[in-house]
Amino acid sequence: VKKASLADIASALSVSKSLVSIVLNGRGDELNISPDTQKRVHAKAKELHYVPNVFAKGLKEGKSHTIGLLVSDISNEFYARLCKIIEGELRHSKYHLMICNSDEDVEREKELLETLINRSADGIIVSTGQKDKEMFKRIVENGTPVVFIDRDLPNSDVDYVGVDNIGGTEEVITHLAGLGYQRIGLITVGPTHVSTINDRITGYKNALKNTGLKYSGNLVKEVSADNLMDNVREAVKELLMSPNQVNAIFAINNHVASTCLEVFNEMKLKVPQDIALVCFDDSPVMRLSYPPVTVIAQPVDQIGVEASKLILNRINQKGKDVKTDIVKEVLDVELIIRRSCGDYLKNL
Amino acid sequence: VKKASLADIASALSVSKSLVSIVLNGRGDELNISPDTQKRVHAKAKELHYVPNVFAKGLKEGKSHTIGLLVSDISNEFYARLCKIIEGELRHSKYHLMICNSDEDVEREKELLETLINRSADGIIVSTGQKDKEMFKRIVENGTPVVFIDRDLPNSDVDYVGVDNIGGTEEVITHLAGLGYQRIGLITVGPTHVSTINDRITGYKNALKNTGLKYSGNLVKEVSADNLMDNVREAVKELLMSPNQVNAIFAINNHVASTCLEVFNEMKLKVPQDIALVCFDDSPVMRLSYPPVTVIAQPVDQIGVEASKLILNRINQKGKDVKTDIVKEVLDVELIIRRSCGDYLKNL
DNA sequence: ATGAAAGCGCTAACAA
DNA sequence: TTGTTAGCGCTTTCAT
Numbered sequence: 001v002k003k004a005s006l007a008d009i010a011s012a013l014s015v016s017k018s019l020v021s022i023v024l025n026g027r028g029d030e031l032n033i034s035p036d037t038q039k040r041v042h043a044k045a046k047e048l049h050y051v052p053n054v055f056a057k058g059l060k061e062g063k064s065h066t067i068g069l070l071v072s073d074i075s076n077e078f079y080a081r082l083c084k085i086i087e088g089e090l091r092h093s094k095y096h097l098m099i100c101n102s103d104e105d106v107e108r109e110k111e112l113l114e115t116l117i118n119r120s121a122d123g124i125i126v127s128t129g130q131k132d133k134e135m136f137k138r139i140v141e142n143g144t145p146v147v148f149i150d151r152d153l154p155n156s157d158v159d160y161v162g163v164d165n166i167g168g169t170e171e172v173i174t175h176l177a178g179l180g181y182q183r184i185g186l187i188t189v190g191p192t193h194v195s196t197i198n199d200r201i202t203g204y205k206n207a208l209k210n211t212g213l214k215y216s217g218n219l220v221k222e223v224s225a226d227n228l229m230d231n232v233r234e235a236v237k238e239l240l241m242s243p244n245q246v247n248a249i250f251a252i253n254n255h256v257a258s259t260c261l262e263v264f265n266e267m268k269l270k271v272p273q274d275i276a277l278v279c280f281d282d283s284p285v286m287r288l289s290y291p292p293v294t295v296i297a298q299p300v301d302q303i304g305v306e307a308s309k310l311i312l313n314r315i316n317q318k319g320k321d322v323k324t325d326i327v328k329e330v331l332d333v334e335l336i337i338r339r340s341c342g343d344y345l346k347n348l
Numbered sequence: 349v350k351k352a353s354l355a356d357i358a359s360a361l362s363v364s365k366s367l368v369s370i371v372l373n374g375r376g377d378e379l380n381i382s383p384d385t386q387k388r389v390h391a392k393a394k395e396l397h398y399v400p401n402v403f404a405k406g407l408k409e410g411k412s413h414t415i416g417l418l419v420s421d422i423s424n425e426f427y428a429r430l431c432k433i434i435e436g437e438l439r440h441s442k443y444h445l446m447i448c449n450s451d452e453d454v455e456r457e458k459e460l461l462e463t464l465i466n467r468s469a470d471g472i473i474v475s476t477g478q479k480d481k482e483m484f485k486r487i488v489e490n491g492t493p494v495v496f497i498d499r500d501l502p503n504s505d506v507d508y509v510g511v512d513n514i515g516g517t518e519e520v521i522t523h524l525a526g527l528g529y530q531r532i533g534l535i536t537v538g539p540t541h542v543s544t545i546n547d548r549i550t551g552y553k554n555a556l557k558n559t560g561l562k563y564s565g566n567l568v569k570e571v572s573a574d575n576l577m578d579n580v581r582e583a584v585k586e587l588l589m590s591p592n593q594v595n596a597i598f599a600i601n602n603h604v605a606s607t608c609l610e611v612f613n614e615m616k617l618k619v620p621q622d623i624a625l626v627c628f629d630d631s632p633v634m635r636l637s638y639p640p641v642t643v644i645a646q647p648v649d650q651i652g653v654e655a656s657k658l659i660l661n662r663i664n665q666k667g668k669d670v671k672t673d674i675v676k677e678v679l680d681v682e683l684i685i686r687r688s689c690g691d692y693l694k695n696l
Numbered sequence: 697a698t699g700a701a702a703g704c705g706c707t708a709a710c711a712a
Numbered sequence: 713t714t715g716t717t718a719g720c721g722c723t724t725t726c727a728t
Contacts (some may be wrong), residue, residue: 005721016699020366021723032697051466055406056721059704063401074435074447081427087422087449091456096463099422099447101435110438115444118399258632265636284606290638353705364715369707380713404705407720 004048013044020045022269024052058120063211065313067095068116070109070126072151074101076255077283078300079127082149085304086125093312095122104129104225117144123311128150131193135156145314152195152328153339159314161306161329165196168296169203169250169331170210172278175294176248176341177211184213185239185246187232187256190222200252200280218244223256231261240275247276247339254281254295261289276341284290292338299331306331352396359433360393368393372400377516381696406468415443415659416464418457418474420499424603425631430497433652434473441660443470450684452573453475465492471659475499483508493662497655500543500676507662509654509677513544516681517598517642518558520626524596524689525559527573529624532561532588533594535580537571537605548600548628566592571604580607584615584629588623595624596689602629602643609637624689640686643694647679654679 006024010017015037022031023041029315044050056065069086083099085240090097098121102109106129113135116124132137133156136146140158148160177183186204188197201220208215221239223231239246251257259277261271269275271291279286282297306329317324354372358365363385370379371389392398406412417434419427431447446469450457454477461483464472471493478484481504483511484494488506496508524532534552536545549568556563569587571579587594599605605627609619617623619639627634630645654677665672 007721008724017722018700018724019698022698025723034697037697051462053407053721054467055403055412056704057723059401059407059706059720060722060724062704073432074422075425075432076427077423077425080423080425082450083447083450084421084423088451099431100445100448100450101432103432103436114399119402131693151490186376258636261636262632284610284633285636287607288606288633288638289636354707355705365705366707366716369705370714373707382713385713401705404720405707407704407722408708410720502711600720 004045004050005053006050009041009044009048011051013040015041017086024050033114048119059304062120064120065095065100066119066121067110067250067315068098068100068119068121068124068126070100070101070102070112070116070124070128072104072109072127072129072337074099074103076253078150078254078281081300082127082304082307085301086308089305090312093313095315099237102129104147106130110135113139117142123147123315125149125307125311128153129192129194133300143318145154146312146313147307148312150196151304154195157326159310159327159329161299161301161303161310161331162196163331163333165199165333166203166206167199168280168335170207171333171335172280172296173204173207173250173334174211175337176250176276176278177213179276179341181248181341183244183246184208184219184248184250185244186220186250186252187239187260188220188222188237188252188257189225189228197252204250216244218231219246228255228259229262233255233263233266236260236263236275248272249275249277251277251279254279254283254286257281257293258285258289261285261293271340272342278341280325282336286338289340291340293340294338297334297336299333302331351401352393352398353401353521354398355397357389357392357396357560361388363389372398375554383431393637410468412468413443414446414467414469415613415663416446416448416467416472416474418448418450418460418472418476420450420452420457420475420477422447422451424601424628426498426602426646429648430475430628430652430655434651434656437653437656438660439459441656443660443663450477454478458483461487465490471495471663472496472656473659476501477540477542478543491666492525493659493666495655495659495662497651498544502543505674507658507675507677509651509658509679510544511651511679511681513547513681514554516628516683517548518555519683520628520642520644521552521555521598522559523628523683523685524598524624525555525561527624527689529596529689530561531594532556532567532596532598533592534568534598534600535583535587536568536570537573537576537604538598545600552598567594576603576607576662577610580604581614583613584608584611584623587631596620597623597625599625599627602627602631602634605629605641605643606631606633606637609641611634619688620690626689630684634686637688641688642686643684645682645684647681650679 006017010020023038028038100112125147127150133153146158152160221235278294280296282295286293354365358368371386376386386416448460473495475498481501494506500508569583626642628644630643
């Protein structure tokens with residue numbers, strides 16, 4: 001079953017391919033093609049179920065009409081939701097979305113970026129795990145717009161949408177301190193260069209300083225993402241032991257937080273009596289767990305909407321000589337207080 | 349910045365394009381190209397950062413080296429995990445994965461299937477929401493292999509991987525009945541033609557019959573997926589009221605189940621004292637909620653692995669005259685008993 | 697108002 | 713062992 005081509009409809013109508021191409025691309029009026037001819041072309045195209053060959057088009061135009069979305073972990077609710085939102089936003093644009101998952105693997109991310117470039121993606125939205133901006137510099141200079149979501153790269157000439165990770169973390173840690181918690185541990189994932197992680201760690205340190213609590217490297221446990229459960233279990237044990245004896249834990253993200261909850265269950269630790277818990281990112285688990293967890297919630301939908309706008313803007317202004325400044329959108333987060341860190345003094 | 353083409357490296361080496369093409373496609377030895385020449389070609393290709401143009405290649409070959417994965421709701425943990433697994437399985441194949449999200453919209457799904465076909469996807473893995481198999485029949489007949497995941501379509505000549513939805517549901521409902529629950533409500537989403545949903549409803553009815561409980565249409569609430577929270581709240585209220593007065597609810601999937609939990613919280617209903625809950629699909633929410641929810645767990649990873657195998661097999665056997673029978677893989681599910689349906693008699 | 701022809705980068709059949 | 717050539721389907725410039 002061979003698909004109809006421009007040539008097929010041209011010969012069926014005894015006109016030239018160029019004529020058909022022009023009409024089908026909506027430039028018929030512009031070039032004074034007679035209305036009658038246009039009508040016949042459209043009719044025949046429909047009759048033959050004509051669909052343009054994307055490869056031929058791409059080869060000729062050097063464009064793919066595709067936007068690549070590269071997320072770092074599609075099984076994380078945060079990114080999954082982002083995919084859904086962005087797909088929805090782009091649905092009625094003339095671009096198709098190609099979703100890719102780097103699975104927090106820097107090499108994999110590079111491969112996927114190469115793929116996207118090879119396929120002439122018209123734009124790329126990415127939550128990057130890269131350490132440096134070199135690759136993106138190259139990509140942007142070669143004419144493919146990029147928008148960073150969630151994670152930024154310092155001094156990169158690339159648009160960005162994310163949230164105030166430092167401020168948000170300061171807020172939640174200060175909240176804990178205000179409730180009387182004095183020994184607050186942090187469980188983070190790494191090693192990593194990811195800006196969100198680093199910013200949250202910074203926010204944690206800032207807040208300790210501002211509230212007069214003392215910071216100690218012992219209170220910060222960096223666990224590896226593989227075998228997360230085992231690593232978190234270990235980290236929790238160490239944090240609870242002397243000399244740390246923390247009475248509250250800040251989990252760097254929803255994934256770590258839910259793993260903490262699993263470990264607490266296992267160890268029969270009561271929240272917040274035995275240990276308080278707060279984290280970055282809201283999710284159904286945080287709302288429905290026992291007790292519900294106090295979180296810093298990100299405006300996920302808004303991030304997706306803004307990122308879609310940014311990439312479309314960049315794509316549209318390409319070629320034109322408008323030069324828009326790099327946009328770094330930092331959205332506000334929201335502290336949602338639940339019951340995982342009841343008043344510490346009352347718990348005594 | 350212009351990218352290097354076959355011609356560039358050919359002229360730099362004063363050889364022909366075909367020579368270069370052959371060498372770069374690894375057919376050099378086969379065609380007796382001298383090792384020295386091959387070496388020079390590879391060296392020059394690397395030097396020029398040559399990457400084949402996918403459009404030219406696609407145009408020529410009619411293949412895209414891409415497998416499409418079309419899921420019905422990427423923000424659902426089940427599908428998000430499936431994406432992750434399949435991406436991992438295909439990573440080291442020579443195919444790229446293009447993930448798409450139909451968001452449970454049949455029209456959207458059709459559009460995306462068309463897109464995938466236009467882009468000459470070499471194969472398509474899909475969790476379909478279509479009512480009939482016509483579209484897939486056309487796709488398969490035109491030479492693009494398809495594998496259904498999660499949801500099957502009756503009498504379709506298409507490979508499938510999923511689980512025993514009927515048996516699984518029978519098991520959990522029978523479990524409830526065994527604990528003494530006699531009035532078991534069902535909350536499902538719809539209207540829909542999705543096989544998994546229908547099978548679970550069938551399983552529910554079968555189990556009631558087998559355990560001697562009587563079935564009533566009043567016990568089954570079909571809610572619309574938009575405004576799920578409001579609809580579930582309404583459904584729960586009606587199920588609790590006379591004459592239904594259910595003491596247990598079977599939620600058709602994880603999404604409905606977590607919404608039920610939110611509603612129960614809102615209404616201050618205690619699980620399982622006021623109402624027991626069980627559902628299809630396991631997830632962190634079900635493990636970490638209070639109390640943890642008894643579920644039918646699907647072997648998600650295995651579904652992903654099997655689907656990847658199936659699509660690769662179909663793609664590889666294309667053109668060859670091997671004719672393999674249609675495969676319908678129905679995997680086993682696991683009943684995981686937690687505390688959301690304690691012994692009914694003891695609860696009295 | 698419409699057509700002819702070149703060329704995008706690649707592969708494969710055929711020549712040499 | 714390597715080169716020549718045609719053509720995949722489309723857009724676009726230049727003719728008519």
